[in-house]
Amino acid sequence: MKLHALAAASALALAATACGARPGVDPAAEAPAAGGSTVSIAANGDASTADGRPFEVDVIAVFEEPWAMAFLPDGRLLVTEKKGRLQLVDVESGATREVSGVPAVAYGGQGGLGDVLPHPRFAENGLVYLSYAEAGENDTRGAALARARLVPDEAGGGRLEGLEVIWRQVPKVNGRGHYGHRIAFDDEGRLWLSSSERQKFDPAQDMTSNMGKILRLEDDGRPAAGNPFEADGGVAAEVWSLGHRNVLGMAFDAEGRLWEVEMGPAGGDELNLVERGGNYGYPIVSEGDHYDGRSIPDHATRPEFIAPTISWTPVISPSSLVIYDGEVFPEWKGDAFVGGLSSRSLVRIEFDGTAAREAERFDMGHRIRAVRQGPEGGLWLLEDGGGEGGQGRLLKLVPPAAEG
Ligand SMILES: [Ca+2]
Numbered sequence: 001m002k003l004h005a006l007a008a009a010s011a012l013a014l015a016a017t018a019c020g021a022r023p024g025v026d027p028a029a030e031a032p033a034a035g036g037s038t039v040s041i042a043a044n045g046d047a048s049t050a051d052g053r054p055f056e057v058d059v060i061a062v063f064e065e066p067w068a069m070a071f072l073p074d075g076r077l078l079v080t081e082k083k084g085r086l087q088l089v090d091v092e093s094g095a096t097r098e099v100s101g102v103p104a105v106a107y108g109g110q111g112g113l114g115d116v117l118p119h120p121r122f123a124e125n126g127l128v129y130l131s132y133a134e135a136g137e138n139d140t141r142g143a144a145l146a147r148a149r150l151v152p153d154e155a156g157g158g159r160l161e162g163l164e165v166i167w168r169q170v171p172k173v174n175g176r177g178h179y180g181h182r183i184a185f186d187d188e189g190r191l192w193l194s195s196s197e198r199q200k201f202d203p204a205q206d207m208t209s210n211m212g213k214i215l216r217l218e219d220d221g222r223p224a225a226g227n228p229f230e231a232d233g234g235v236a237a238e239v240w241s242l243g244h245r246n247v248l249g250m251a252f253d254a255e256g257r258l259w260e261v262e263m264g265p266a267g268g269d270e271l272n273l274v275e276r277g278g279n280y281g282y283p284i285v286s287e288g289d290h291y292d293g294r295s296i297p298d299h300a301t302r303p304e305f306i307a308p309t310i311s312w313t314p315v316i317s318p319s320s321l322v323i324y325d326g327e328v329f330p331e332w333k334g335d336a337f338v339g340g341l342s343s344r345s346l347v348r349i350e351f352d353g354t355a356a357r358e359a360e361r362f363d364m365g366h367r368i369r370a371v372r373q374g375p376e377g378g379l380w381l382l383e384d385g386g387g388e389g390g391q392g393r394l395l396k397l398v399p400p401a402a403e404g
Contacts, residue, residue, distance in 0.1 A: 055329075057381075058396040061094045063087065065385035066392045068115040068320075068370050073123045075375050079382065079394065082112030086130070088157055089394070091374075097157030101148065103165070106133040106141045109176025114143070117183045118150075119219065126150050127219075128160070131181035131193070136172035143169040143181040143195055145221060166221025170210050170235050173198050178246040180262070186252060190224050191217040192240070194247035194260065201283040204243050210235040212282065213242045214250070214260065214274055228277035243280035243305060249321025249338060250274075257354070259309075261321045261338050264288035265296065267313035271321075271338070272306065273354055281305030287313060309356045310349065316361075317341035319384070320370045326377030328399065335359070339368035341384060346371065366392070 065082040072078065077089040078099070084107060086099040105113045111133030119127035126149040134144035148163035169179075180196025197204040197212035204212025207229065215238040216224040223230065223237035230237045249261040258274040268288025272280055285305050286296040299307035312318075320339040324332050336349040336356070344367055348360040367384035369392060374380045383392035 055397045056400050058398055060091055060394040060396055061089055061096050062391050062393050063096075063382070063385075064392075065112070065388070065390055066369060066382045066394070067113060069372055069380065069382055069394070070117045071372065071375050072118055073375075077380075077394075078116045078118070078128065080113045080116045080130070082114075082385070083107050084113045084132075086113065086116065086160075088152075090156060091394075091396070094394075095156060097155055099150065099158045099160060101160030101163060102130065103132060103144075103146055103163060104135070106135040106176075111141060111176045111179055114179060114181045115183045117185065119147070120185050120189050122150075129183050129191070131179075131183055133176070133179050134165075134168065134172075139174050140172035141174070141176065142172035142198075143179040145181065145183070145193060147221075167193065167215075167217065167238075169195055169198070170208075173200055173211075175199055180244075180246040180248055182247060182250045182260075184250045184252065184258070185219075186258070187256060189219060191219050191221070192250060192258065193217060194244065194250055196244065196246045196262075197282070204245065204282045205279075205284065207232060207236040207239065207242070208234065210238050212244050213239045214244060214247065214258075216240040240276060241274050241278040241280065243278075243282045243284070245270075245282045245286070248319050251321045251323045251336065253323045253336075253351070254325060254334065259321065259323065259336065261318035263317060264311070264313075264315060266291050267315060268296075268308075269312040269315045269318055270308035271310040271318075271336075271349065271356060272308050275306060278306045279304070280308075287311040288315075309354070310358060312358075316343040316345065316347055317367075318347075319368060320372075322371045322373050322379070324373055324379065326373050326379075328376065328378040329397075337371050337379060339371040339381065340364075341367040341369070344368065346379075346381065 067080045067082050069079045077091050079087045084105040086102045087096050089096050114131040117129045127147050128150045129147045131145050145167040146165045148160035151161050152158040177199040178196040182194045184192040193215045195210050203209040229239050246263040247260050262270050265288040268286045285299045285302050289295045318338045319341050323336045338347040346362045350359040369384035370382035372380045379397040381395040385392045
């Protein structure tokens with residue numbers, strides 16, 4: 001069955017929604033539908049075609065508070081649900097089965113089960129990495145990273161075996177925000193992990209903490225050899241770059257450069273090119289300001305801190321980042337796509353060397369929690385559940401059908 005709906009990729013409408021409160025629940029969210037339905041998201045026919053390129057959206061499955069996804073080499077998809085479930089999806093049928101053995105997570109606020117990624121040699125070692133919020137003593141929490149072997153079962157699900165926690169945020173603190181624990185692997189098999197500042201500000205500049213940093217690790221969680229602060233020892237040896245706030249997307253481009261997106265405070269969402277030993281300035285500088293109205297000096301006042309390649313005010317609330325190199329949308333090869341939460345959008349970014357600009361913004365009508373490139377070379381999205389128990393759909397973007 002095909003369900004057709006039209007949404008206008010109107011920059012004006014988006015400018016209005018992008019100012020809205022950020023982590024809010026959407027009371028007007030429509031009930032998700034699944035089961036092979038198709039929703040067309042097309043540019044406003046009255047506007048210039050430069051406004052948006054039409055594509056269709058296949059609805060593959062529905063999850064409870066999905067947070068992240070990653071494809072396995074066999075084409076199946078792992079999806080995390082924030083309350084602590086790991087799901088294995090046959091994307092052809094939409095059939096979804098649970099994977100048992102996930103570690104206990106500290107669910108609440110922005111915390112719970114987070115990112116998921118298979119090892120680059122998953123076909124040989126079966127290893128899967130999970131980031132999550134872990135409870136500590138005295139009402140504290142911290143991001144943690146575990147890996148385990150995924151053992152499939154005949155029902156299409158499986159279990160995790162030999163789980164080991166290979167990294168933890170230092171120190172654990174109170175509160176339930178800004179875990180920002182995104183995982184990526186580079187071409188050398190090194191493990192990159194963002195470790196956000198838990199809404200504690202100063203740790204982003206404190207080298208006795210690994211919060212507010214981007215980390216470069218060996219695949220077993222040890223600090224990678226050759227890191228810029230290796231000689232300092234302790235958690236500083238993990239650090240590649242610092243002065244980050246809430247990093248929710250990381251992706252490598254075709255030249256092997258690492259890019260990240262992070263949420264600014266009131267204003268000042270960022271796309272950054274991640275440089276070895278670079279300090280991105282938070283909380284000393286930001287293109288945004290504090291929520292309580294206190295201003296934060298902009299990057300231009302302190303040239304020793306690296307300014308963002310793009311900053312967004314009003315914010316888009318970036319949740320995720322992919323740099324596209326597929327064949328399904330050949331004109332987008334080399335472009336970046338950012339999932340937007342408060343902006344309910346998919347943002348396309350064009351590069352010119354290491355310069356970048358927002359080229360296009362698609363109104364998706366829902367908070368977009370995750371974006372990935374599929375093994376078939378297309379783009380896949382996860383909607384955000386929007387709040388406790390909320391549902392989010394797994395969407396596959398496909399070129400528009402030839403039929404009218
Ligand atoms: Ca500012």
